[in-house]
Amino acid sequence: MSLTSSSAVDQQLRLRIADQLGAGFKGDVIGPDHADYGERRLVWNAMVNKRPGVILRCTSTEDVVAAVNVARANGLPPSVRCGGHSVSGKALSDGGLTIDLSGMREVTVDAEHQLVHAGGGCLLGDIDQATAPHGLIVPAGIMSETGVGGLALGGGIGWFSRKHGLTCDQFVSLELVLASGEVINVSATEHPELFWALRGGGGNFGVVTRFTFRAHRFGPMMRIGVSLYQPEDAARALREYAEIVPTLPRTVGWHAALKDVMPALPFVPPELAGRRLLMLVAMWLDDADDPAGAELIERLNAVGRPAVKATTVMPFAGRVQKLLDEEFADGHRYYTKEAHVSDLADEAIDTLVAFWKNMPMHGEVEIIGLGGAIGDVPEDATAFSNRGYLLWLNFAMSWDDPANDQDYIDRTRKIVGDLKPWTGKGIYVNMLNFDEMDRVVEAFGGPEKYARLGRVKAQYDPENLFRINYNIRPVS
Ligand SMILES: Cc1cc2nc3c(=O)[nH]c(=O)nc-3n(C[C@H](O)[C@H](O)[C@H](O)COP(=O)(O)OP(=O)(O)OC[C@H]3O[C@@H](n4cnc5c(N)ncnc54)[C@H](O)[C@@H]3O)c2cc1C
16 A cells, blocks of 8 residues: 555544554553543644544554554554654644554663663653663753653754763664564664664654663762853853853763743742843762862853852752753643854854843753764764754744744744854754654765665665655665
């Protein structure tokens, strides 16, 4: 049967799908009349208002196999949902079939071998909570509610990237349900070319039902330094930041956030909460008691003319990873744009600061300090591309009134355009937005790498069943 790009699943087809799934399917078949439909069709970004025809909420690898088989048999390219954080709403398709992995969030930790097994529907917080009691972490993102499925398969950057590399660099093996319904194990020695492709190639090759990650010793406490700056002092602080950041050891991550509204975080004095402020955050990625860490954090806290600075030591899993959850809560209208920074020159800083001082929407401009271990892995060793950048920019904008959509999206696009002289080639595939589909090849590292990915795709998903994603077309 040929595959349609947007099939409508009606009541009749839903009944047929339920019948085809049979008694072996232990999950839920959720159509528009199901009590959970309203909740299961919601994703992080309220701009995404899709109504799938049927959501198959899976509880096991067997359920996923059954779901993939009915999708294929009925010519329905499935969307795959883990944490629902895809910025452009790829977790769902209008009228289509969604494979929802939220019933597969189990995590087991093999502390002796520093291995972590995580179900394909886990959120980052599930992994953090399971690893913390063992003094371990799996390097992942910057908050707890993002899905490990989408994040890890697209790369995965976060607080520990400088020290340990990307989340996909920690893959030991993956259990994968192919378009054919076959379940395979993928690792450096089993299907090695597919293993290469899964490290950055996104959800193009099948549904990962189980990740096995290499974990690292850390914590449970993390030392953090925070300094806050009034708008008039922001450019000076960022100039010092740009000068110092290339000199830092990889045991520290240093990041900037130009916030329109400073939330009442633990280190923020009440008189500064709610103000437009620049925040610099330095995180020591080693032993929180190490005097070298304390000294460096103090030094970074002191740059420029901070309105306030603070050092704190807090549990990584229980506190640090949850600090941003509230700020990026589900259900607001979001528009994000990522750009790799080639040169954080004075003029770029001035342009950024001028935008931030006047932006009418809610949100923040983030400068994320990366580099370090990300660049230890050669560019052609994984599908993930453009490892070389030290600084990444992210515009994370939000609002609630749909009437503002066009204006606020246009403003964000314009500032990213204005910054072009200082941004480099490539874009993070996990941050590609709905209006950047012409950059998919660039996100996958250019035509040569994209063609190699296309050959892997042809071998494992020749009909392009998994196409509701940043798609890699099969090429023979
Ligand atoms: C608030 C927020 C914070 C973020 N923070 C970070 C961060 O710190 N670091 C970072 O690197 N990125 C971050 N991102 C980007 C994030 O990596 C992507 O949005 C990613 O797609 C989210 O994954 P998800 O599982 O939550 O998304 P979903 O929308 O559920 O899935 C997105 C896509 O991933 C694929 N997919 C998901 N699970 C599986 C699976 N088990 N098997 C096969 N395919 C699968 C599917 O193609 C699916 O369409 C953030 C995004 C948001 C919105």
